[in-house]
Amino acid sequence: MTAAAAGEQVQQPLDELIASLTVDVPDHPEPGVLFRDLTPVFGDGPAFARVVEGLAAPAESDPRAAAMAGTDDATPAFDVVVGVEARGFLLAAAVALAAGVGVVPVRKAGKLPRERISADYVLEYGTATLELHADSIRPGQRVLVVDDVLATGGTLAAAVELVERVGGVVTAVSVVVELAALGGRERIAPHAVHALWTT
Numbered sequence: 001m002t003a004a005a006a007g008e009q010v011q012q013p014l015d016e017l018i019a020s021l022t023v024d025v026p027d028h029p030e031p032g033v034l035f036r037d038l039t040p041v042f043g044d045g046p047a048f049a050r051v052v053e054g055l056a057a058p059a060e061s062d063p064r065a066a067a068m069a070g071t072d073d074a075t076p077a078f079d080v081v082v083g084v085e086a087r088g089f090l091l092a093a094a095v096a097l098a099a100g101v102g103v104v105p106v107r108k109a110g111k112l113p114r115e116r117i118s119a120d121y122v123l124e125y126g127t128a129t130l131e132l133h134a135d136s137i138r139p140g141q142r143v144l145v146v147d148d149v150l151a152t153g154g155t156l157a158a159a160v161e162l163v164e165r166v167g168g169v170v171t172a173v174s175v176v177v178e179l180a181a182l183g184g185r186e187r188i189a190p191h192a193v194h195a196l197w198t199t
């Protein structure tokens with residue numbers, strides 16, 4: 001008997017759901033960039049819930065992280081979630097709340113008020129500086145790094161670098177969308193990137 005015949009709800013695959021809700025905007029924020037607008041994904045309650053659940057999945061199923069956690073599979077294999085300003089904040093806070101752990105912001109330059117470390121980076125449409133409070137992650141803490149889009153990988157590479165400079169152990173890097181042609185995955189290596197939709 002099929003799931004439908006048995007009366008079960010058949011879920012649309014998550015990558016198809018994200019793709020169907022994403023709006024492509026040509027030439028934003030500058031000519032030549034095809035901007036993938038994910039705000040309709042975040043604005044859809046059931047889709048957002050599935051995205052949040054999916055972003056936490058690799059860390060939960062990573063044997064290395066599970067062994068480090070020393071607990072059963074149901075326990076998140078990370079102690080804290082790092083989110084990258086600004087769109088990553090929407091996701092990281094939700095993932096952290098669902099997992100029962102804290103959330104730490106990686107911010108654009110000049111926003112964090114206390115002792116901080118900085119990393120300059122290049123992204124698909126510009127250059128910028130990211131910062132992390134020096135005491136926001138304890139040495140050895142296991143970190144899930146979350147953002148919405150992996151394009152060239154400059155942003156996430158800088159975020160991972162900051163986490164590692166303060167002694168955090170990056171156990172997983174999760175994004176909603178990976179723009180494969182821009183090669184970001186190679187930039188993040190040796191860390192694996194878990195993308196809910198690769199296009």
Ligand SMILES: O=P(O)(O)OC[C@H]1O[C@H](OP(=O)(O)OP(=O)(O)O)[C@H](O)[C@@H]1O
Nearest residue numbers: 085086087123124150151152153154155
């Ligand atoms: O892989 P990359 O080429 O580095 O690009 C990806 C980054 O670009 C976007 O952030 P943006 O800097 O536009 O900031 P926002 O979240 O404040 O809109 C996106 O949210 C990622 O953080």
Ligand SMILES: Nc1ncnc2[nH]cnc12
Nearest residue numbers: 034035036037124149151
């Ligand atoms: N093409 C793109 N769409 C949305 N966010 C991005 N961040 C970097 N490149 C992007």
